[in-house]
Amino acid sequence: MSLDPATLAAILGMTLATYLCRAGGYWLFRQIRPGRTMRAALAYLPGTLFVGYVAPGLWSGGPQAWAGGAMTVAAMVATGNVGVAIFAGTGAAWLVWLLR
Amino acid sequence: MTDAVRFTRAGMRRGLRQALPVSLGILPFGIVTGVVAQGAGLSLAETTLMSATVFAGASQLMALGSWAHPAPVLGATLAALVVNLRLALMGPALAPWLDRLRGWRVWLTLFFLVDHGWAMAITEIRAGRSDAGFLLGSGLALWLPWVVTSAAGHLLGSLLRPPPGHPLFFAALAAFISLLVPLWRGRQDLLPWAVAALVALLVARLLPGSYWHIVAGALAGSLTGALAERRGAA
Known part of the structure; x- marks a missing residue:
């Protein structure tokens, strides 16, 4: 158990930068009222953000990621439960990985 | 929204319950992050x-992927800023709730x-x-397992690789992927999601190892959706 000054400074920097992102985006939009187009864009943001996150991983992940992704969607549609969907999807990916 | 926005313990519990399976x-x-932190030479206290x-x-x-000794203060800070820019894009969408809260509740909720x-x-x-209160509850339900598994990962260290x-x-x-399913609102999402995926794939190829593809894909997809709506209305 030790705390190194430079490591502490780096952790502090990361913490401040991350909080700036978390709070800054909301703060900024409270100062500038978004117009209609901006509000429409914000409504699309949740979906597009996660698509942007998963697309490269699915693309490069090969058959195990494709099977896992399909199973995750199917389980989520069937049960509506995120935990079940994650387990089913990861299980399917694992199965394909074992069968390679 | 017709109801007044509240911030109650019941709301926090609801968020907590819903987020636990996600955690x-x-x-x-979390375990991987702990293992990597241990490998980068961080102590258990620093990792936690x-x-x-x-x-x-x-x-x-x-940040841990390119850690050094002494720690890269500026590099780690910049990495956090770039990777977490997406969080800045999320905050405004919470305005229907946050605009009606006062003081510490807003800024504490945003920390999580x-x-x-x-x-x-x-x-x-x-x-x-x-x-x-839902947001703070779900944030706590994700925060505690995150801290605990990071520490566990550090302890498992060389054992679990x-x-x-x-x-x-x-x-x-x-x-x-599972979180995307309830976000699908119908055909209107098809084009924006496709644009987001294409742009993300392209940027991920051009700038591998960074997280710009998330920001670029999200911005391109959302703007596509907004412009398509404006054309449809005109």
């Missing part, structure tokens, strides 16, 4: 502190803002629910 999905991610205060796994993994809790909160807002490409890592991807 299972981040367990491998980082997870507790930064609380953003992708940025932690990226992460992808999963945010996606669930958006689903709540769209369903017309008005208890903003799943190779890159191990299907356990798919759990992180599966968490985001």
